[in-house]
Amino acid sequence: MGHPTKPQAAGHLDGEVGRWPGALAHDADAVRAMAMKSMFERLESLCEGALAVNLDAEVVWINEKYARKLGQPSAAAAIGQPVENIIPNSQMREVARTGRPIVLDIMPFGDEHLVVTRMPIRDDAGQLIGAVGFVLYNHLEGLKPVMHKMAQLQHRLKAAEKELADSRRAKYSLASFLGISPAAVETKRQARRAAQLDTTVLLTGETGTGKELLAHAIHNVSGRAHLPFVSVNAAAIPESLLEAELFGAAPGAYTGADRRGRDGKFKLADGGTLFLDEIGDMPPALQAKLLRVLQEQEIEPLGANRLVRVDVRVIAATSLDLAARVADGRFRSDLFYRLNVLSMSLPPLRERLQDLPLLVERLLEDISLRIGQPLEIAPEAFAVLARHDWPGNVRELRNVVERALLMHETQRLDAAHLASVLPSPTSDAGAIAPATPAPATAQIEPLSRVVEAAERRAIAEALQRTKGNKAAAAAALGISRAALYQKLGAARG
């Protein structure tokens, strides 16, 4: 009898039974306490850092190594501070509050990622009294591949987030709206005023007059400039999808791919500006919903049965005659008046021919940067440009300049180059300009280029005949509105 009883578990683990003090071997709690102590000491010396906090998440203990890594002059200096003062994104408060451990976690710290373990601390009576955390970074060779993968994923996530944020930022400032003519100067003055007022704005004007550009610019000089700028084109989205696109959808509102639900453009623009392009094409059922949102600043996501508050400034645009649409019952008068609080009508290019040189010079600069070659225009060429009616406005001007450069493979545009890509002034205003036969010495164009040019001509012609009504132009061309927008978008460059 006089021999100490073999401690069951520890005994056959290390066979060092004889070393256990007699009293201890009987006492499982004491064994545990001792194991804890040595484990703690071992962990503390092995790991990059360790600290403990009380229930108020104040640091009660920290090792020197960790204090210095965290930028503290010494461990003593950290004692008594709220843990977030020294580790801004610490989860220790949470562990001390809930008593739930976080066994292996990855904590961002500056450029590094630390592997951390956080455990609650309980007193003898089992009462929660705080939490202890260990930083296991560096000593876990096995985690290296995981850490590497995680760093890669983080990098990709950051890049995607940046891309998304950039796409939601307005592209143009007021300086991008070029023009020195009285009409252009007046437009910019009104835009500056509209930016300050934070009310709904309605931009009207023919296709290609710069409505979208101006919407970006107004946002950029408004108090919402640092918040998102989100665009929706009511004519380019099928009616059945437009409601969810605008207001979002609750999970399960759809079957199939989009079951998870999603935020609509109003939500994405929260705090910022929503640009509603081609508002004249908004289907009647949605016109009523839009009116309510503008009045209440509340949206109801599809299938959600609840209202969500949003703070969005709406800038709407149309190339249609909205008042005429109201008169023939295709546009709600109440929505028209709600949108028309502050309206601006953008001048067509033919009414500001004075701006042609500035616009062409800037276009040439852009293209020249893109292709890496200097480009210029002969002064007498402007007379040819000034004779054209410009139904497609600045967008058409860009197309004409690009087409002339491509067709003649020149670095200096002259009057003849431009005349060859513009409809002849004597032809009937509605007729499609015949493709000018190329001089015998000119190179034969690749078919894709010829087809592309013919397509552009046909679209410009259709828009001219329908006075910029894209729905009618698309119908006449036998393509969907979405396809027309895609082609116009491609032409925007």
Ligand SMILES: Nc1ncnc2c1ncn2[C@@H]1O[C@H](COP(=O)(O)OP(=O)(O)OP(=O)(O)O)[C@@H](O)[C@H]1O
């Ligand atoms: N005043 C301007 N200064 C510089 N570029 C302009 C100006 N107006 C229009 N543009 C350019 O012309 C193209 C068409 O402009 P934008 O898309 O803003 O026109 P829009 O009126 O919204 O056309 P749509 O009604 O067809 O949507 C863009 O490339 C834009 O940058």
